[in-house]
Each structure stands twice: as C-alpha cells, then as structure tokens.
C-alpha cells in the first residue's frame with residue numbers, strides 16, 4: 620500500500636500528442652498548430668541534429684555516466700568547475716533530485732501560487748509539507764515567500780521567468796532575497812526560460828554562488844535550444860550541494876543522444892540568436908493581435924503569453940476544433956486564462972485568426 624502522501628498527489632497532466640488530437644478532431648496532422656508546450660518553433664539546431672545522429676552509431680553502448688564533454692562545455696560557458704554541475708533527464712529530473720536530496724517527511728517546501736506545477740509535485744513526492752504563497756500581480760511575492768519560510772523549510776522554489784504567467788523578477792530582487800533566506804534552506808532558481816530575457820533584463824546568478832552556497836540554478840535544453848524530446852537539463856550549484864544531488868541521480872540519467880545534441884546546441888550561437896529573434900518578434904505580433912481583440916494579457920519574459928478570455932475551457936475547445944492547440948491553465952488556478960506559446964509568424968497568425976473566431 621502506497622504511503623498516504625503518494626496517494627494524495629494529483630498527477631501532472633501533459634498535453635496530448637498532435638496525432639491523437641488530430642484524430643479526435645477529424646483534422647490532418649499537417650493542419651494542426653501546436654502552441655501549447657513552450658517549445659522552439661524552429662525545431663532543433665541543425666548542428667545539434669547532426670551530432671545526435673552521429674551519436675546514434677554508438678547507441679548500443681552506455682552513455683558517459685558523468686557527462687564529461689557536456690559538463691566541460693557548460694563549465695567553460697559559465698566559468699565554473701565541473702564539480703558544480705548536475706545533469707538531468709530534463710530540468711524536471713534535476714528539480715526532483717533537489718527535493719530528494721534535501722527534503723523528507725519532516726520538512727516543508729515553499730513555492731508561489733501560479734508557479735510551475737512540478738514544484739508542489741516534487742515536494743509532495745517525498746512526503747514533505749507544501750507551503751504555497753499567494754502571488755502578487757501573477758508573479759512571485761518574494762517578501763511574502765521569505766516570510767513564509769518556516770523552521771522546517773528546506774527548499775524554496777523561484778521560477779524566473781515563471782511558467783505559466785511569464786512574470787519576471789529583476790536580478791537585484793533575487794539577490795536580496797538570497798540574503799534574507801537562512802543559509803540552511805536551498806533556494807532553487809529555475810531559469811528554464813532565461814535565454815529569452817531581453818538584454819536589459821539579464822543578470823548573472825552564477826556570480827551569487829560564492830556568497831550563497833545554498834543557491835541552485837536550474838536550466839534546460841528543452842526551450843530555446845529546441846531539444847525538449849531528448850530530455851536534458853542541468854543544475855549549477857556549490858560543489859557540496861551538487862555532490863549531494865549527484866548521489867541521488869539514477870545512473871545514466873542523461874542519455875547519449877541528448878548529451879551529444881546538447882553539447883552541439885550550446886555551441887550553435889547563430890541558431891540561438893535566430894530563435895531569440897523569432898520569439899521576440901512573435902511576442903510583439905501576438906501582443907498586437909490580442910490588443911486588437913481587446914484581451915488582457917500578462918507581460919511575459921518567456922516564449923509564451925498568458926491572456927484572459929473569460930471561459931478558458933470553452934475558448935480552448937473552439938480553438939481545438941480549428942486545429943489550434945494552446946494550454947488551458949485552470950489547473951494553475953487561472954480558469955479564465957489561456958497560455959499560448961510563441962510560434963513562427965505563420966503559426967502566430969493562424970492562432971490569432973482562430974482566436975478571433977473562437978471568441979465569436
């Protein structure tokens with residue numbers, strides 16, 4: 620019989636695959652526009668694809684269990700030692716490693732209302748107590764989160780930018796938050812969408828590690844690097860924290876195709892820049908379209924935008940009928956809102972056209 624805390628978990632519900640939706644809606648797969656999971660609409664870097672295909676030749680062999688080549692490339696990029704890095708099967712895996720390394724049934728984890736759904740799941744998966752802090756303007760209220768840290772709190776989760784709201788916290792605010800939080804509490808700074816930040820929003824969290832060894836920065840190759848299907852993400856932490864996380868890791872949790880593709884993707888700066896520009900321009904395009912429809916939206920620092928339609932489930936259903944998939948976020952306590960990922964110019968136009976019809 621599973622422990623009560625396991626039975627109390629409500630599962631993470633991923634979006635359906637395009638093929639299944641096409642069948643349900645009686646549409647051709649090619650006519651479907653999927654803007655539901657904050658993926659890169661350009662796909663993966665051609666250099667990453669070549670590296671992945673080359674790695675397939677060796678697929679009968681186990682991957683490098685230490686991910687030495689990818690870690691070396693990351694260490695160089697961030698100016699850190701290899702012993703500060705932890706690789707995961709997506710950054711999701713890394714978030715779970717943190718929970719398993721630092722939390723148990725006697726502890727609690729703090730996270731914000733409307734924050735990424737995996738934080739409460741990770742906290743609950745080890746039987747720890749949830750402390751949810753009300754959002755402010757749909758974003759994290761860091762002052763309230765600091766106040767919510769209890770004697771038994773071991774982890775605080777901060778997403779910057781946050782999913783699904785796209786809200787952004789300036790670096791100075793996060794740094795002062797780190798100064799407030801007791802040093803025996805791990806502060807997870809989830810930067811899954813960091814590479815989409817505008818130049819004036821950028822900050823260097825790695826520089827805070829020396830003063831704040833309780834900081835864990837998480838990043839992913841699923842978003843701007845376009846490798847969501849390969850499942851590869853990482854954490855940067857102090858060597859002590861990284862060592863504890865690595866002890867919790869399943870052997871070979873980062874597969875060889877992912878390791879090869881991620882290393883090549885990291886080096887393909889041209890693809891990164893193009894992806895950034897497509898997102899920046901697409902965000903402008905979608906905002907203009909939503910403004911024209913008179914819809915409220917939350918300023919987003921990521922590759923998606925959350926907007927208010929009133930009946931989120933109804934509008935979502937009418938979008939689906941037209942072959943446009945977005946993400947309803949009722950599960951995040953925002954049933955009147957929908958989240959759309961930024962696509963190519965043509966995909967964004969299709970979405971806006973369908974939305975106008977869906978609103979009637």
Ligand code: PMP
Pocket residue numbers: 657708709710711712735778780781782809811838839840841847850851852
């Ligand atoms: N953090 C945030 C804020 C996210 O939105 C996501 C993806 N939805 C993740 C982490 C996890 O992504 P992955 O496991 O693909 O790295």
